[in-house]
Amino acid sequence: xxxxxxxxxxxxxxxxxxxxxxxxxxxxxxxxxxxxxxxxxxxxxxxxxxxxxxxxxxxxxxxxxxxxxxxxxxxxxxxxxxxxxxxxxxxxxxxxxxxxxxxxxxxxxxxxxxxxxxxxxxxxxxxxxxxxxxxxxxxxxxxxxxxxxxxxxxxxxxxxxxxxxxxxxxxxxxxxxxxxxxxxxxxxxxxxxxxxxxxxxxxxxxxxxxxxxx
Amino acid sequence: xxxxxxxxxxxxxxxxxxxxxxxxxxxxxxxxxxxxxxxxxxxxxxxxxxxxxxxxxxxxxxxxxxxxxxxxxxxxxxxxxxxxxxxxxxxxxxxxxxxxxxxxxxxxxxxxxxxxxxxxxxxxxxxxxxxxxxxxxxxxxxxxxxxxxxxxxxxxxxxxxxxxxxxxxxxxxxxxxxxxxxxxxxxxxxxxxxxxxxxxxxxxxxxxxxxxxx
DNA sequence: TTGACATGTCACTGTGTGGTGACTACTGTC
DNA sequence: GACAGTAGTCACCACACAGTGACATGTCAA
Numbered sequence: 001x002x003x004x005x006x007x008x009x010x011x012x013x014x015x016x017x018x019x020x021x022x023x024x025x026x027x028x029x030x031x032x033x034x035x036x037x038x039x040x041x042x043x044x045x046x047x048x049x050x051x052x053x054x055x056x057x058x059x060x061x062x063x064x065x066x067x068x069x070x071x072x073x074x075x076x077x078x079x080x081x082x083x084x085x086x087x088x089x090x091x092x093x094x095x096x097x098x099x100x101x102x103x104x105x106x107x108x109x110x111x112x113x114x115x116x117x118x119x120x121x122x123x124x125x126x127x128x129x130x131x132x133x134x135x136x137x138x139x140x141x142x143x144x145x146x147x148x149x150x151x152x153x154x155x156x157x158x159x160x161x162x163x164x165x166x167x168x169x170x171x172x173x174x175x176x177x178x179x180x181x182x183x184x185x186x187x188x189x190x191x192x193x194x195x196x197x198x199x200x201x202x203x204x205x206x207x208x209x210x211x212x213x214x
Numbered sequence: 215x216x217x218x219x220x221x222x223x224x225x226x227x228x229x230x231x232x233x234x235x236x237x238x239x240x241x242x243x244x245x246x247x248x249x250x251x252x253x254x255x256x257x258x259x260x261x262x263x264x265x266x267x268x269x270x271x272x273x274x275x276x277x278x279x280x281x282x283x284x285x286x287x288x289x290x291x292x293x294x295x296x297x298x299x300x301x302x303x304x305x306x307x308x309x310x311x312x313x314x315x316x317x318x319x320x321x322x323x324x325x326x327x328x329x330x331x332x333x334x335x336x337x338x339x340x341x342x343x344x345x346x347x348x349x350x351x352x353x354x355x356x357x358x359x360x361x362x363x364x365x366x367x368x369x370x371x372x373x374x375x376x377x378x379x380x381x382x383x384x385x386x387x388x389x390x391x392x393x394x395x396x397x398x399x400x401x402x403x404x405x406x407x408x409x410x411x412x413x414x415x416x417x418x419x420x421x422x423x424x425x426x427x428x
Numbered sequence: 429t430t431g432a433c434a435t436g437t438c439a440c441t442g443t444g445t446g447g448t449g450a451c452t453a454c455t456g457t458c
Numbered sequence: 459g460a461c462a463g464t465a466g467t468c469a470c471c472a473c474a475c476a477g478t479g480a481c482a483t484g485t486c487a488a
Contacts, residue, residue, distance in 0.1 A: 013435055013484055040476060050437060055477070227454060227465055254446060264467060269447070435484070444475080452467070458460090 019057050021047045026068040038065075233271050235261045240282040252279075 025047035029038055040061055044051035058064040239261035243252055254275055258265035272278040 015435065018435085039474095041474075051476085052438090052478085053436070056435090061476085229465065232465080253444095255444075265446085266448085266468090267466070270465090275446085429488100431486105431488085433485085433487100435482100437482070438480085440479080441477085442475100443477105445473080446471105447473105448469100448471080450467100450469085452465100454465075455463090457462085 015057070018047075018049060018053060022049055022054055022057065022064065023068050023071055025049075026064060030068075229271070232261075232263060232267060236263055236268055236271065236278065237282050237285055239263075240278060244282075 022043060025043050026038070029042060029046050033042075038061065040051045040054055043061070043064065044054060054061075054064060058067055236257060239257050240252070243256060243260050247256075252275065254265045254268055257275070257278065258268060268275075268278060272281055
């Protein structure tokens, strides 16, 4: 039996650094090519690491993604965009959320790019985002003044609308998809979304977001 | 050399019907699973046809998609949504386009689902949609009253914004992507989009779209 | 120094994919 | 009926992928 000797030089031998390199490779890959390009081989190539190490350290692409999700600054940014401290006035609130969206969009387009990919592909990570959305929606709902609380002013719908951007609602309309009791695709679902969109727009118009203002 | 005899029964022997079955399979697959699931093998499976026939009849997946695009009712619907006959009043126009979007969304969710997929994946078919958008944008631009024509009221940006939905802009922001002279991702690109969005919202608010009205 | 363990490398399997060549069987024309 | 052309079937190739087993080597403690 021939003795096998590695042709490539053995690398750094620093497990923690290697883990980090892998996770960072996930982020780069995700931002550059989206979830579709995410695979064991691709991540291994991007990180300059043998794919066996990915299996050994993370146990597979799903766990690797979870690790990325819990270490990267992606989810906190999402939470921030979705609205950490809701204002009391619904008009201000809607306008504020949209403003945050636009600001984040301008400052960190990669983040929302990944958010959109997530919404489109309905990746397992979607569950995490859904949880964040739901929590934020409840917070916002509770922050409403009593006459508006959850009756006509459809806060969950607005939150969903802004949460991952319109595309989330546009894309998943076919499947029976539920968000905070709104069945996306049903007539009353669309009516609620229409109403929410209108309210949002009114708030935006009345807000301080004007052209040319930075 | 052993004589080869087909184990499966030979099928209908109707080329036109087979072509149609293949094209219809593309539509079903696209609606059900999106562009990501679209492949020679998948289409062949869906159509119940040997993939060799796809190569022979269409010459590959790209040409097959073009054939689907030119025979299905997808693109006419897109053109309709993007606005066939622009109104003269910009507020009416923006509101009308958004109303058409919402109506189409409610009536035919599959169509916009495919549109969104197209926007996300930047599939070769995107070129076709871009052409439609550009044409519509020029039409709308020309239909503007003189004081508004192409100065502050950013019609191409609005058209793009509504064209494939917000997701188009959200997703492709990272790459240097040009639409009607607006470099998506550049500061002035975002400012124009912001302004366009605000104008759109004002138009929507002033339009006849009110909650509960059908 | 020696041994255990962790870290990294290589080789391999199985599966799915896009794509092509070669075969069989049907159909219409002369 | 013989023939050509077309429709359909099968077998195969090269490639990329996810996943696993086995080997080599560095590190650290006893």
